[in-house]
Amino acid sequence: MPSDTTSRDTLISIRNVEKHFGKVTALNGVSVDIREGEFFSLLGPSGCGKTTLLRMISGFEMPSAGDIHIGGEDMSEVPPNLRPTNMVFQSYAIFPHLTVAENVGYGLKKQRLAKAELAARVDEALALVDLDGYGTREPHALSGGQRQRVALARALIMKPKVLLLDEPLSALDKKLREAMQSELRHLQRTVGITFVLVTHDQEEALTMSDRIAVMFDGRISQLDTPEGIYKKPADQRVASFIGVMNFLPAQVTSASDRTLGIDVAALGKLSCPQDDRFAKGDKLKVGIRPEMLTIVYDGEKAEKNSVPAKVADIAYYGDMTYYDVVFGDGSHSASVSMRNTAGRPILPIGAMTRIRWGPESIVLLED
Amino acid sequence: MKSASPSLLTYAVIYLIFLYAPILLLPIFAFNDSAIIALPLSGFTFDWFYLLWETEALHQALYNSLTIAIITAVISTILGIFAARASARYDFPAKRGIVGFIMVPLVLPEIIVGVALLVVLVQLGLALSSWTVIIGHVLICTPFSIAILASAFRNLDISLEEASLDLGESQVGTFFRVILPLVTPGIISSLLIAFTISLDEFIIAFFLTGTDVTLPVYIWGQLRFPARLPSVMALGFLMVILSLMLLLTAEYFRRRANRLSGAADTDKGLF
Amino acid sequence: MAEAASKQRKRPALRFLSPNEWRGLALISPALGYAVLMLAAPLLLVFLLSMWTQNYLDLDTTLTFANYREAITDPLYRLLMIRSIIISGIVTVVTVILAYPVAYFVAFYGGPRKSMWLLLITIPFWTSYLIRIFLWKVILGYNGVVNSSLLGLGLIEEPLTIILYNANAVVITLAHAWAPFAILPIYVALSRIDTSLLEAARDLGDGPVRRFFRVTLPLSMSGVVAATLIVFIPTVGDYVTPRLLGGTNGLMIANMIQIQFGKANNAPLGSALAVSAMVIVASISIAYVLLNRRFLKSRG
Numbered sequence: 001m002p003s004d005t006t007s008r009d010t011l012i013s014i015r016n017v018e019k020h021f022g023k024v025t026a027l028n029g030v031s032v033d034i035r036e037g038e039f040f041s042l043l044g045p046s047g048c049g050k051t052t053l054l055r056m057i058s059g060f061e062m063p064s065a066g067d068i069h070i071g072g073e074d075m076s077e078v079p080p081n082l083r084p085t086n087m088v089f090q091s092y093a094i095f096p097h098l099t100v101a102e103n104v105g106y107g108l109k110k111q112r113l114a115k116a117e118l119a120a121r122v123d124e125a126l127a128l129v130d131l132d133g134y135g136t137r138e139p140h141a142l143s144g145g146q147r148q149r150v151a152l153a154r155a156l157i158m159k160p161k162v163l164l165l166d167e168p169l170s171a172l173d174k175k176l177r178e179a180m181q182s183e184l185r186h187l188q189r190t191v192g193i194t195f196v197l198v199t200h201d202q203e204e205a206l207t208m209s210d211r212i213a214v215m216f217d218g219r220i221s222q223l224d225t226p227e228g229i230y231k232k233p234a235d236q237r238v239a240s241f242i243g244v245m246n247f248l249p250a251q252v253t254s255a256s257d258r259t260l261g262i263d264v265a266a267l268g269k270l271s272c273p274q275d276d277r278f279a280k281g282d283k284l285k286v287g288i289r290p291e292m293l294t295i296v297y298d299g300e301k302a303e304k305n306s307v308p309a310k311v312a313d314i315a316y317y318g319d320m321t322y323y324d325v326v327f328g329d330g331s332h333s334a335s336v337s338m339r340n341t342a343g344r345p346i347l348p349i350g351a352m353t354r355i356r357w358g359p360e361s362i363v364l365l366e367d
Numbered sequence: 368m369k370s371a372s373p374s375l376l377t378y379a380v381i382y383l384i385f386l387y388a389p390i391l392l393l394p395i396f397a398f399n400d401s402a403i404i405a406l407p408l409s410g411f412t413f414d415w416f417y418l419l420w421e422t423e424a425l426h427q428a429l430y431n432s433l434t435i436a437i438i439t440a441v442i443s444t445i446l447g448i449f450a451a452r453a454s455a456r457y458d459f460p461a462k463r464g465i466v467g468f469i470m471v472p473l474v475l476p477e478i479i480v481g482v483a484l485l486v487v488l489v490q491l492g493l494a495l496s497s498w499t500v501i502i503g504h505v506l507i508c509t510p511f512s513i514a515i516l517a518s519a520f521r522n523l524d525i526s527l528e529e530a531s532l533d534l535g536e537s538q539v540g541t542f543f544r545v546i547l548p549l550v551t552p553g554i555i556s557s558l559l560i561a562f563t564i565s566l567d568e569f570i571i572a573f574f575l576t577g578t579d580v581t582l583p584v585y586i587w588g589q590l591r592f593p594a595r596l597p598s599v600m601a602l603g604f605l606m607v608i609l610s611l612m613l614l615l616t617a618e619y620f621r622r623r624a625n626r627l628s629g630a631a632d633t634d635k636g637l638f
Numbered sequence: 639m640a641e642a643a644s645k646q647r648k649r650p651a652l653r654f655l656s657p658n659e660w661r662g663l664a665l666i667s668p669a670l671g672y673a674v675l676m677l678a679a680p681l682l683l684v685f686l687l688s689m690w691t692q693n694y695l696d697l698d699t700t701l702t703f704a705n706y707r708e709a710i711t712d713p714l715y716r717l718l719m720i721r722s723i724i725i726s727g728i729v730t731v732v733t734v735i736l737a738y739p740v741a742y743f744v745a746f747y748g749g750p751r752k753s754m755w756l757l758l759i760t761i762p763f764w765t766s767y768l769i770r771i772f773l774w775k776v777i778l779g780y781n782g783v784v785n786s787s788l789l790g791l792g793l794i795e796e797p798l799t800i801i802l803y804n805a806n807a808v809v810i811t812l813a814h815a816w817a818p819f820a821i822l823p824i825y826v827a828l829s830r831i832d833t834s835l836l837e838a839a840r841d842l843g844d845g846p847v848r849r850f851f852r853v854t855l856p857l858s859m860s861g862v863v864a865a866t867l868i869v870f871i872p873t874v875g876d877y878v879t880p881r882l883l884g885g886t887n888g889l890m891i892a893n894m895i896q897i898q899f900g901k902a903n904n905a906p907l908g909s910a911l912a913v914s915a916m917v918i919v920a921s922i923s924i925a926y927v928l929l930n931r932r933f934l935k936s937r938g
Contacts, residue, residue: 060529080532093530097548106544107534158534375743379755382740386762386817389773392783396776450669457662460655465666469673474868476875478892482899482912483680486687489905506676509669569768570877574899583768590772590882603769610765618757 008035011161011194012057017066019052019218026052028218030066034162034196039188041197041205044215045241050198051166053215057196058164059083071161086155087164090171092147094139094154100126101135104153125157128187145176156191163188165197169204181207202242206230214238230289236365239287246293246334247365250286252278262286262364266327266334267307270359277366285365290322290337292361296354297344306356309334311347321346325355390607397604402597415601425602428585435497435572435581436565439504444557446505447512448550454513455520470510480506481574488575495577503571508561515560515621519553520546552620559617563610582606688909697906705910715894715911719918722890725805726874729812733869734862736813737820741861742854744821745828756825763818771878774811778802778883803885811879816872820865827861828854856934863930867923874919891915 012034019027027049034040042050055061056068059080068075070084086107095103105122113121126132129149139147148168155163168184169177185208188195199205205212206226214222214229222234233239236247253269254261260272264286278284296306312333313324323336336355338344347353400410419425453459454466472480484503488495523546531541569583576584586602589595655663688705691698709715744755762770777783778801785797801807831854839849855862877892884890891911898908 058533060532080529081535081537085533087530087533089526089530091524091526093524093526095527095530095545106531107536109544110535110540154530154534372743372747375739375747379740379743382736382817383758385814386759389770389777389814390762390765392773392776393769446669446672449665449667453662453665457658457665459659459662459666462662465670468678469666469669471673472677474871475677476872476892478875478877478895479681479912479916480677482895482908483684484676485899486684486905486909487680490683490687502676505672509672513669563764567764567766567768573877574896583766586766586768590768599769599772603766603773606769607765611761614761614764622753 008037010034011036011071012196013067013069014053014057015067015069017053017056017063017068019049019056019061020064025218027056027063030215030218030220032213032220032223034194035211037192037194038210039185039195039197039208041199041209041212042215043199043202043205043212043241045200048215049218050200050215054087054164054166054196054198057162058085058087084161085164086158086160086162087166088148088151088155088168090166090168092151092171094142094147094150096139098139099135100131100137100139100142100150103139103150104135104157106154107158121157125153128156128190129153144172145180148172148180152187156187156193160193162194162196165195167198167200169199169201177204184208206242214241216241231363233287233363233365236285236287239363239365244290244335244337245287245363246290248286248288248332248334249367250284250364252280252282252284255280260364264362266329266332267305267357270305270362272359272362272364275364278364283367285367287363287365288334288357288361290335292357293334293336294356295323295336295338295347296356305359306354309353309355311349311351311353314346314349316346323347325353327355393600393604393607396597396600399597399600402594415598416605418598419602419605422598425582425585428580428582431497431579432566432582435500435504436562438501439508439565440558440561442501442505443508443512443561444516444554446509447516447557448554450509450513451516451520452546455517455523456525466513469513472507473510477507477568477570478574481571484571485574495575497577497579499575499577500572500581503575504565504568507568507571508564511560511564512557515557516550516553519550519556523549552623556617556621559613559620563613563617567606567610684909685913687906688913690906692904692906705907706914708907709910709914715891718889718891718894719911719915721805722874722892722915723918723922725808725812725880725888725890726870726876728809729816729873730866730870732809733813733816733820734824734865737817737865738824738862741821741824741828745825745831756822759821760818763815767815768878770815771811771882774807774814775802775883778807778810802883803888805884805888807883807885808879808888808890811883812873812876815879816869819868823864823868824858824861827858827864831857859930859934863927866926871919871923874915 010033014030014032014034017027017030018025030049030053042053044050052061056063057070057075059075059078062076075083095106098106101119101122104125105118108118108121122135123132126134129152131146131149131153134142134146134150139150142150148171151168165184169180172180181204184195188208197205197208206229209226211223211225212229213220214234216237222229222238224232229238229242233242233245239245239247248265248267250262250264252260253263255278256274258274260274260278261269262272262284263269267286307327309325309327311323312326315322319340321338321340323338324333325336326333334355340346397415398411398413400412400414450466450469454462459465480503484499484506488499493499527545527549528541531545532538536544567583568581569587572581572584573587580588586599589599689701689703691700691702691704709719740759744752744759748755775782779785780797780799780802782802784801785794788794789797801810835853835857836849839853844852874890875892876890877896880888880890880893884893895908895911895915898904898911902908
């Protein structure tokens with residue numbers, strides 16, 4: 001579980017930042033506070049402005065409007081080389097003419113350390129990323145994963161207040177990517193530095209981050225913990241970008257001080273806690289995650305929150321099976337995921353069954 | 368890749384033979400034991416090379432040419448570094464027009480360059496010297512330097528520069544610690560090409576040279592005397608060997624530049 | 639904590655250009671300054687000089703078009719100018735037509751040895767221009783390689799004289815000297831062609847010849863245009879080849895310009911000839927580019 005960082009101080013304060021490239025608006029009024037020591041992710045599809053925001057924190061882009069403060073200091077006149085930030089580039093940007101040790105020690109040159117101390121610092125940084133003894137290697141002899149570690153060591157040796165990571169795992173294959181996810185998370189806890197990660201991979205953001213800002217079209221759509229974003233997505237775009245979500249049309253039938261009565265297509269009537277966004281007669285969408293829907297097997301007792309459905313398609317994943325089911329009259333369908341535990345047969349296509357859901361697992365989304 | 372078409376291949380080979388025909392004659396006449404440059408051959412000799420060794424005027428011309436070529440190469444490469452960096456990395460108003468104008472000497476007949484500079488020098492009352500030749504040579508060599516260096520700069524991953532800045536290095540420091548080492552092969556290649564062009568250039572030198580003639584101008588003078596032709600052949604043979612070595616070195620560095628910057632070979636040869 | 643109120647970013651006053659634009663201009667300015675000082679200004683002076691008059695040792699600086707009148711009306715100058723353009727035109731056509739198949743071969747069949755072919759093609763260009771030209775005299779001369787071989791084979795009784803000291807010799811020599819300049823732009827244009835277009839044409843049932851004229855040639859036209867200009871413009875002003883191989887019937891305008899600046903000591907007339915040559919060549923080049931553009935457009 002993510003560590004609790006809610007009580008910590010703000011390190012990076014971004015206020016009403018806009019960025020226009022000619023007529024194109026890359027960022028359209030972004031405000032967010034990033035806290036000391038947290039693993040923060042900017043998540044969104046390509047072109048949402050996340051990389052532009054990261055490059056503004058690092059100083060490679062200047063905001064067209066708005067302010068960025070780091071550690072309470074206004075950054076508007078501070079060039080990249082004087083900012084307390086360091087970056088791991090998407091391409092890693094390892095200097096091809098320098099050895100691994102020269103790459104890692106690159107930023108320390110200005111500090112005019114004694115030779116022995118410089119070597120010790122470099123060795124320490126290499127040890128931090130498990131590259132002990134790689135100092136004399138040439139960059140072209142390194143694998144993608146090793147290059148990434150060099151890039152990390154080269155940035156961390158500077159002891160920045162903030163480490164910025166621009167899609168650092170996108171160039172790695174799946175296995176390596178998953179291993180690096182937990183390693184990065186572990187590394188961040190070890191060094192205690194604020195990490196700001198840019199990614200388009202929702203799984204990456206969910207597994208690593210303390211908090212995530214989901215971005216679309218130059219704005220932050222939702223800022224929350226991974227759990228909050230997964231369980232309570234703010235709108236349909238966030239809901240469908242993070243994981244898989246079934247959407248069913250619904251309408252508010254009654255609204256009182258404490259409850260909201262809604263009529264959901266295929267599932268029927270149910271009652272939810274009161275929600276300011278909706279009034280009687282409003283149309284909305286109901287979102288349910290596939291794992292919140294359950295197939296009722298023969299012999300199990302059909303409870304009240306269940307409806308008949310037919311299996312339309314199956315995707316078998318070994319530990320899980322995904323079913324596409326069509327409800328009663330055939331006009332609505334949903335995806336259902338079931339863990340393949342003992343005694344649960346895989347249903348064939350065309351099988352008639354019942355689907356059960358819990359009203360508490362339903363998310364109301366504006367239409 | 369498709370299999371080679373036999374007729375096209377044959378044509379290409381014949382074309383290459385046509386391209387190389389004159390050069391291949393050089394060694395034949397350079398070592399031919401006859402004062403007349405004509406067939407049939409008579410015998411083998413090193414005499415013409417000895418003669419070169421003993422001709423003082425030739426040595427002076429060679430010295431002049433080498434001095435001019437070295438200075439030209441340095442100046443045009445320095446101009447080329449700045450201009451190539453600008454054209455590869457930055458956008459600015461009228462960029463196409465400005466770069467196009469600087470590249471004009473590539474197509475301008477050299478006699479025009481020679482005439483234009485001569486007119487200025489005469490009007491200003493300046494004496495012709497090796498420096499006046501250098502002025503003209505820098506003009507025609509700079510476009511070549513820019514072309515070579517622009518490709519070296521273009522192949523440079525911009526995130527390497529950003530990484531250097533990000534690690535606390537200044538703009539100037541970044542230039543010396545990252546950019547310069549990575550484009551060094553391109554710089555060497557540019558130096559060699561400019562040197563080769565200057566060493567071979569005749570027309571501009573013909574117009575602008577003073578009493579210290581360059582090697583091509585010296586050769587031009589020799590061409591009028593049939594008795595000197597065999598030693599000109601020998602000289603030409605040596606110059607071809609020298610050009611070839613310079614050229615292959617330049618090509619080696621150009622490819623190394625591309626490899627270093629991680630770019631695929633752009634296959635543009637020396638242009 | 640940073641709690642500064644957001645504000646519109648201040649822009650320094652009167653900053654019409656971004657810092658990067660300034661940097662680009664600053665970096666290009668040495669080369670630009672050099673070209674302006676050593677090329678543009680001298681060319682302007684040549685133009686000015688062409689409207690002055692030489693009176694033996696003195697220059698009359700009254701502006702006049704007399705030199706241009708002479709340059710255009712004098713039959714000798716007119717002959718040299720027309721001959722220069724015709725010879726250069728023939729050289730260009732021959733060079734480009736001979737070069738195209740080689741560029742085509744290297745671009746499409748060069749395989750992994752493309753760079754080697756290009757290097758082989760460019761090497762002769764870098765060897766001493768003067769000596770290369772002179773060697774053609776050896777090849778084409780009365781006792782030259784061609785005549786000796788043909789005599790030896792019994793194909794001719796008397797040495798041929800039509801291949802030296804005339805326009806033919808100039809054409810052959812220049813076509814040889816400028817070959818790499820024609821090959822490279824065509825090669826670049828050809829190698830940019832997306833081969834899937836050629837495959838699409840094949841799928842549509844075009845034969846190889848039709849495919850070439852309908853797809854390959856139009857798509858490589860930019861390279862052909864560049865090659866044409868790169869060969870045509872400088873060869874009009876070539877000095878060495880006509881002087882060494884042209885005899886009296888093969889002399890070109892550059893030789894006359896040199897004479898005016900040298901022996902004849904009439905720099906204003908030489909300048910007028912140089913300016914006229916540049917203007918004529920530039921007009922022909924521009925007309926050629928425009929016609930070509932219209933031709934390509936009309937084919938859609």
